[in-house]
Amino acid sequence: MEFPFEISPMYEGERIRKSDMYVELGGPTQPGFELVVSANKDEIEDMKFTLIGPDLNEMEEGKAYPYAMIYRIAGELVEKDLEPVVERRNHDFQNYIAGYMHLNQRYDIWIRISKSAVQKGLNSLEQIAKATMMLFKNELPFIEKIEATYVTDQAEVEKRLEEAMKIYEERDERTLTLHDEDVDDFYSCTLCQSFAPTNVCVISPDRVSLCGAITWFDGRAAAKVDPEGPNAPIPKGELVDEIGGEYTGVNEFAKERSGGEYDRIKLHSFFEFPHTSCGCFEVIGFYMPEVDGIGWVHRGYDAPAPNGLTFSTMAGQTGGGKQVVGFLGIGIAYFRSPKFIQADGGWKRTVWMPKSLKERIQEFIPEDMRDKIATEEDASNLDELKEFLKKVNHPVVTGIIRDVDGIKITDGWIEEEEVTEVTPEEEAQALQIREQPQIPSMQIQPMYQPGYQPAPQMLPAPSSGVIKLVLKNAKINIEKIIVSKEKD
Secondary structure, three states: OOOOOOEOHHHOOOOOOHHHEEEEEEOOOOOEEEEEEEOOHHHOOOOOEEEEOOOHHHOOOOOEEOEEEEEEEEOOOOOHHHHHHHHHHHHHHHOOEOOEEEEOOHHHOEEEEEHHHHHOOOOOHHHHHHHHHHHHHHHOOOOOEEEEEEEOOHHHHHHHHHHHHHHHHHHHHOOOOOOHHHOOEEEEEOHHHHOOOOOOEEEEOOEOOOOOOOOHHHHHHHHHHOOOOOOOEEEOOOEEEOOOOEEHHHHHHHHHHOOOOOOOOOOOOOOOOOOOEOOOOOEEEEEEOOOOEEEEEEOOOOOOOOOOOOHHHHHHHHOOOEOOOOEEEEOHHHHHOOOOOHHHOHHHHEEEOOHHHHHHHHHHOOHHHHHHOEOOOOOOOHHHHHHHHHHOOOHHHHOEEEEEOOEEEEEOOOOOOOOOOOOHHHHHHHHHHHHOOOOOOEEEOOOOOOOOOOOOOOOOOOOOOOOOOOOOOOOOOOOOEEEOOOOO
16 A cells, blocks of 8 residues: 555654644544554454544544544464553554654544645545554564554544553553562663653553553563564662662663663652653652642643643653653552652652542552642642641641651651740850851752752761851741851
8 A cells, every 4th residue: 555655763753733733633632542452363354444433534624533543463472461562652653654743642642643744645544554554564573463443433432442441450450469679670661762862761560651551561571572672671780779769770771771861760769860751651740849749740631730830831841851850750550659759758748639630549549648638629829738738737747757878857847936045145156156167067958959969968067066046937948958068
C-alpha cells in the first residue's frame, strides 16, 4: 500500500499547533485510549483494519473527536507480558508519520493531524493504521500477525474504555508483591528521548515508568525479545542510599544515556537528585514552600492547583528530561509503592490532590492520612490550604521525621514562638561573640528552592557563648538552618 505521507524517525518530536491542526483525536476534551492484546494466530487476519465511527474525511475541520486504537497481535514469541511493551511502541511508530502527532499513552492519548497532511492526501484512518501495523511488523519481528480496530464513535469508545481500564489495572497489580531489593536488575526506557533528549526512565519493581505504561515485568519482557530496543537492563550495582533509592549502577547508566547531563538519581526522592521528568508523565508533584508540603495533579485536571498553576503550565516547567527541584513527574501506579517518595516523608508530605485522583488511589493512601489530604473542595488556594492543614493537624504542621544522610531531621511549622527579652549586658555579649572570627556565621535559607542542594554536613555548634534573638509579635517558619563558615 502506498501512503500519501513520509514515514521516518526524523519526524519524531514534530509538534502540530492548533492553528495548523485539521482535527484532534482524544486529548483534553475527548475520551481516548490505545490497547494491545495478544491472541492465537488462527484468531487474527493479518493487516486487517476495522473502523467504527466516522472516518477522517467525514470529520469537521478544527473539531475534536473520541479515538481508540486497539491492536491484536500474535506470534510464537508473543506473550501476555509483551502487550504493554508493544502498546507503548505505538507512540514511537506513529510519530514516524509526517503530519501526525501522537502524545501520551494508555487512556491519555492525544493525537493531532495537520492540515498539510490532509491536503497531501491523508483522508482515512486506515492509512494511519496500515502504516502503523507495517512498522510494528518490520521493527518487532516477533509479531507475525497483527490486526487493528480504530473507534471514533463516542459511545463505543467509552464502552471499550471501561474494558481497557480493567486490563490496565490487572497489569499494574502484578508488581505489588515484588520490590527493588528483590531483583538484581532494573530496566530503562528511552522512548521519550525524541521529546526529552536527556531523559532516562528507570523502571524498578517499586517505581513504574513515568507514563505508567511500563512495569518492571514489562521492561524485562521487552529487553528479552528486543535487546537493541528502548528497554535495556540496568545492573543495580551497589546500594548508596537505601531510603532515597540510589544505586551505583543506575547512576552510571543514567550518566551514559543522558550524555553526561546528570550522574545521580534517587528513585524515591522528591528533592535531592530526583528522577528526571520526560513529558509523558501522568501526574506532576509540586512543592509549596508556604506549607512545606507537596501537591499532586493529574493530566485530566484543568483547574489551577493551590499554587495558582495548571497541569499544562507546570508540565512546561517539569518536562524536558531535567532534574527539576520542586517538581516531579510520575506514573499513577507509583502511588501504590511502599517506597513512594519515602526520602521526603511520603504520604506525610502530601497535602493536596484533585478529588478525582484521590478517589482513584484512595485504597493506597494510609488510612490515617486519607482525611488529612485536601482536595479542591477543601482548598483552592494557599491560604485555604493552610487553614485546612491546621484544622486536620497534618504532619507538615506537627513535624515529619526524615533521615538525611543518617541524620534525623524533623520538619514542621513553628508559629507564635515566645522569646524572652534579654538584658543590655546579654545583648552586648551576643554582639561580641558574633564578631569573633572563629565562630561560624549563620545562614538561614528555605529548603528545596530551585538549585538548592542540602549541605554535606552540619558544622559543630560554638563551644562557648549563647546567642539570643528577640522577636516580638512575630511568626516564625524555619524549614532548615544551615550553619557554614564565611568564605574569604
